[in-house]
Amino acid sequence: MPEHIPQLDDLAAQAQEAPMLPAHEVRRLGDRRRTTRRAGLAVAAVGAVAALGVSVWAVTPLLRGADNPDWAASPSPTVSPTASPDPTPSPDPTPSPSPTDAPSPTAPAVPVPPTWANVPTAALMYPYGSSPLVGVLSESEAMGETAKGLCDRGEWGSPTTTLVRSFGIEGELPTYAIVLGYADEAAASEGFDQIHTAAVECESIMTEAGWDRVSSAEDTRLPFDGSTVEEEPTRAAYFFGMAVMEGEDVGVFNDTLVMQAGERVVWLVSTFEGMDNNCSVLANDDAGQCSFAKSMPEVLELLVK
Amino acid sequence: MDEAQFDRFYANSYSKLVGQVYAMCGNLAEAQDCVQEAFIRAWDHRSQLDVLRSPDAWVRTTAYRLAVSRWRKARRAFRQPDRALEPERTLEPTPDRVAINRALEQLPDAQRRAIVLYHLCDLSVGEIAQEVGSPTGTVKARLARGRQTLARLLNTDLEVRHA
Numbered sequence: 001m002p003e004h005i006p007q008l009d010d011l012a013a014q015a016q017e018a019p020m021l022p023a024h025e026v027r028r029l030g031d032r033r034r035t036t037r038r039a040g041l042a043v044a045a046v047g048a049v050a051a052l053g054v055s056v057w058a059v060t061p062l063l064r065g066a067d068n069p070d071w072a073a074s075p076s077p078t079v080s081p082t083a084s085p086d087p088t089p090s091p092d093p094t095p096s097p098s099p100t101d102a103p104s105p106t107a108p109a110v111p112v113p114p115t116w117a118n119v120p121t122a123a124l125m126y127p128y129g130s131s132p133l134v135g136v137l138s139e140s141e142a143m144g145e146t147a148k149g150l151c152d153r154g155e156w157g158s159p160t161t162t163l164v165r166s167f168g169i170e171g172e173l174p175t176y177a178i179v180l181g182y183a184d185e186a187a188a189s190e191g192f193d194q195i196h197t198a199a200v201e202c203e204s205i206m207t208e209a210g211w212d213r214v215s216s217a218e219d220t221r222l223p224f225d226g227s228t229v230e231e232e233p234t235r236a237a238y239f240f241g242m243a244v245m246e247g248e249d250v251g252v253f254n255d256t257l258v259m260q261a262g263e264r265v266v267w268l269v270s271t272f273e274g275m276d277n278n279c280s281v282l283a284n285d286d287a288g289q290c291s292f293a294k295s296m297p298e299v300l301e302l303l304v305k
Numbered sequence: 306m307d308e309a310q311f312d313r314f315y316a317n318s319y320s321k322l323v324g325q326v327y328a329m330c331g332n333l334a335e336a337q338d339c340v341q342e343a344f345i346r347a348w349d350h351r352s353q354l355d356v357l358r359s360p361d362a363w364v365r366t367t368a369y370r371l372a373v374s375r376w377r378k379a380r381r382a383f384r385q386p387d388r389a390l391e392p393e394r395t396l397e398p399t400p401d402r403v404a405i406n407r408a409l410e411q412l413p414d415a416q417r418r419a420i421v422l423y424h425l426c427d428l429s430v431g432e433i434a435q436e437v438g439s440p441t442g443t444v445k446a447r448l449a450r451g452r453q454t455l456a457r458l459l460n461t462d463l464e465v466r467h468a
Contacts, residue, residue: 005424007405007459012324012425018337020319023312026341030348110353113438141439142415158370161438 111263113161113181118303120177120268124295125167137166137174148176149269150209150241150254151202151216156180156267157191173252178267179303185233185263192235192260195267199239199256211243216254222281222293224259229304231262236300238281238293253277257292259300266303268292306354314360315344322365328421330372331406339375343368362436365426369418408458416451419444 161181166174182188202216226234241254257268279290327336354360
């Protein structure tokens with residue numbers, strides 16, 4: 001039995017008088033939340049299908065099942081139990097216990113959290129090679145207070161696992177490989193969306209941060225193929241950003257790649273000072289393929305390994 | 306988990322979990338809100354709660370994440386755009402609470418969480434490692450460093466040793 005710290009016990013004891021809702025009210029709110037969440041997932045799926053024609057993301061599970069009339073109703077073995085169609089649906093907002101709610105040793109598995117083995121290494125971050133001086137600067141299990149690149153609003157949902165590996169040279173702007181594990185696919189999608197939204201709004205973020213001339217855009221030509229892994233959903237987005245201080249002849253460039261595979265998200269951010277950032281997401285472009293785009297297939301494979 | 310099981314779990318665990326999350330985040334009102342919300346989510350995800358294993362960990366972890374998320378948002382509201390400003394936290398007036406709160410505030414979040422899980426929640430190092438998703442060696446180091454800092458700040462003879 002661990003020894004107790006009296007002051008800590010006293011502190012916690014002050015919660016004894018904490019007001020609490022009646023249990024039936026907690027259950028009512030929980031039921032309402034469940035109904036809303038499931039409705040939200042259904043709407044999101046419909047919205048994703050509607051947006052396929054113009055969306056820049058590759059929503060692989062939808063594409064894969066699009067020729068199957070039953071795709072939307074077919075439960076996947078990898079889908080979280082909370083997102084699965086309930087085999088005993090009930091319109092009753094306070095449903096009575098059903099077989100699906102009964103405790104069982106074979107209760108739905110909690111997602112396996114990602115480990116450091118899922119975080120890209122220097123070889124993937126610098127697929128064209130790098131200076132011997134470039135190495136891993138730090139590894140952390142928290143985001144910390146340092147902004148990850150120029151397009152970081154500090155919002156990435158509610159991950160259950162956070163793994164941050166930074167690369168570069170001491171004293172210079174680091175490059176980040178961030179792997180986030182979530183409780184389920186819906187939570188991961190929320191995290192992906194928040195990172196993606198921040199990248200879409202990167203110009204305003206940079207302007208707020210005091211940069212004078214900014215530009216940022218998503219490259220919709222990203223050749224992403226999520227069908228190489230079993231996890232669903234899979235999607236990816238790539239952003240270029242640039243900021244220049246008035247009177248300066250060098251800029252700060254920011255590349256962002258964010259990918260989701262099931263309940264995991266990987267977020268790569270490269271920020272550096274320079275005169276230009278000539279590269280393309282396409283492999284056959286004369287400018288050469290950008291590092292993150294080149295490593296993308298391996299990074300995706302590593303994410304779900 | 307059925308209704309009766311959930312109601313028993315809620316009645317028996319709510320105050321205890323509020324106290325634990327309060328010790329982790331340092332704000333009683335925030336802890337109450339987050340634990341309450343975590344129980345609502347627990348009923349939403351009741352099929353994931355295994356009564357044979359402690360569902361306390363699920364609620365505690367969810368409440369802690371909610372508290373961290375709210376804390377981040379609050380900080381951002383004060384710190385945009387350059388994250389340079391540090392909002393001063395509100396401290397409750399009780400001297401003992403001020404002392405322990407101030408001491409806990411000196412700890413990095415991970416150390417603070419480990420200290421609370423070990424010394425307040427009575428979890429073993431292995432259980433803490435499982436709950437926070439870190440290796441046991443990391444948890445031991447956090448506990449040792451956290452104890453050192455607390456012992457110094459609280460001026461106690463809290464034993465500094467590896468768990």
